[in-house]
Amino acid sequence: MNTVTISRRRFAHLLGAGAATALAGPAFTFARTPQAAPVRNGIIRLSSNENPYGPSPKALSAMKEAFALSCRYPDEHADALLATLAKENGVEAEQILLGNGSGEILKLCAAAFTGPGNSKIGRGPLVVADPTFEAIVKHASVNGAEIVKLPLTDTFAHDLAKMAAAATGGLVYICNPNNPTASITPKEELRQFISDLPRETMILVDEAYFHYADSPEYESVIPLIDDHPNLIVARTFSKIYGMAGLRCGFAIAQPEAIEGMQAEQPWDSVNIMALVAARASLEDAKQVTDGRRLNRDAKTFVLRELERLGYESIPSQANFIMVDMKRLVAPLLQDMKQRKVQVGRLFPALPNHMRVTIGTQREMEAFLSAFREVLA
Numbered sequence: 001m002n003t004v005t006i007s008r009r010r011f012a013h014l015l016g017a018g019a020a021t022a023l024a025g026p027a028f029t030f031a032r033t034p035q036a037a038p039v040r041n042g043i044i045r046l047s048s049n050e051n052p053y054g055p056s057p058k059a060l061s062a063m064k065e066a067f068a069l070s071c072r073y074p075d076e077h078a079d080a081l082l083a084t085l086a087k088e089n090g091v092e093a094e095q096i097l098l099g100n101g102s103g104e105i106l107k108l109c110a111a112a113f114t115g116p117g118n119s120k121i122g123r124g125p126l127v128v129a130d131p132t133f134e135a136i137v138k139h140a141s142v143n144g145a146e147i148v149k150l151p152l153t154d155t156f157a158h159d160l161a162k163m164a165a166a167a168t169g170g171l172v173y174i175c176n177p178n179n180p181t182a183s184i185t186p187k188e189e190l191r192q193f194i195s196d197l198p199r200e201t202m203i204l205v206d207e208a209y210f211h212y213a214d215s216p217e218y219e220s221v222i223p224l225i226d227d228h229p230n231l232i233v234a235r236t237f238s239k240i241y242g243m244a245g246l247r248c249g250f251a252i253a254q255p256e257a258i259e260g261m262q263a264e265q266p267w268d269s270v271n272i273m274a275l276v277a278a279r280a281s282l283e284d285a286k287q288v289t290d291g292r293r294l295n296r297d298a299k300t301f302v303l304r305e306l307e308r309l310g311y312e313s314i315p316s317q318a319n320f321i322m323v324d325m326k327r328l329v330a331p332l333l334q335d336m337k338q339r340k341v342q343v344g345r346l347f348p349a350l351p352n353h354m355r356v357t358i359g360t361q362r363e364m365e366a367f368l369s370a371f372r373e374v375l376a
């Protein structure tokens, strides 16, 4: 186990006494163990697809070092992360835009490419799957964009033929693996779609759950960016890197698309803690291999138990599962919450499905106890 402990005195020295008095508790301890998931009010949180094992110990140490730099704007740290990400992804630094979480990237895409009005590249409708991650729909609606929602196919892939037919400029959003279904859109189909779609339509492929996907039918589309000026890929440090509370994500695209998005963004959107933690995380290969393995093991366990109880799930390529409850799920969500297990919200397009984030083994055991009680 890796543990970095900062005494309260040292922390007060670093931050200034005023900020430190806001901290409660006897010590400020950084730890990573499989049981380290913070639980609030005894509630087991399996509702937001977070990583229950926390950030890399290297990220925690990097943040400790950066406390004293909090008085500085984070430009150099942003540049350093851009350089590392560029190298890691085989692109130039000007092809990357950092965001305050990939949620900000989605908002910037909606602002730059959807709705009425002119931009350098052109705005228009938003075409999305149903169900998918809803944030971009909200942003595009605020922007006054027409929203076209198209059901997933029978295998819970994006219906790319229908999406291509509906795309008339503006933006197509492809979430792969998709939230909330944890399903993938096969690589050959996606490659063909990207190469066939007219360049007036921007394509945003959200790869938030990239690291969890292990199907031979799955691939990242980052290598296609070179040949496609209308392709943007979003990634996040919130999932396998365990940094959801820190807020750091990024987009990769050709420079013109990046400029279009950047024009909508405030300066210095990503804070220094998130920047140093993200960069340090990229140096910790174990964060990814451990995260994948622990997720796979806990997922295999819970899927097997659910199957024993007679419940099937959509094949999952992510750190969550979508369980077919064979009845309306809304009342069950409440019943689970009463037993202090919080699972995903209701997704109206799939009213019989319960989305469950894969937590630690212990959390999944607690989930199964509550689940058995609710269905007894």
Ligand SMILES: Cc1ncc(COP(=O)(O)O)c(C=O)c1O
Pocket: 048, 049, 100, 101, 102, 103, 104, 133, 175, 178, 179, 206, 208, 209, 235, 236, 237, 238, 244, 247, 248, 249
């Ligand atoms: C598909 C998808 N994209 C983007 C996000 C936003 O992630 P963040 O803003 O934390 O990077 C989420 C969060 O759950 C998600 O599921």
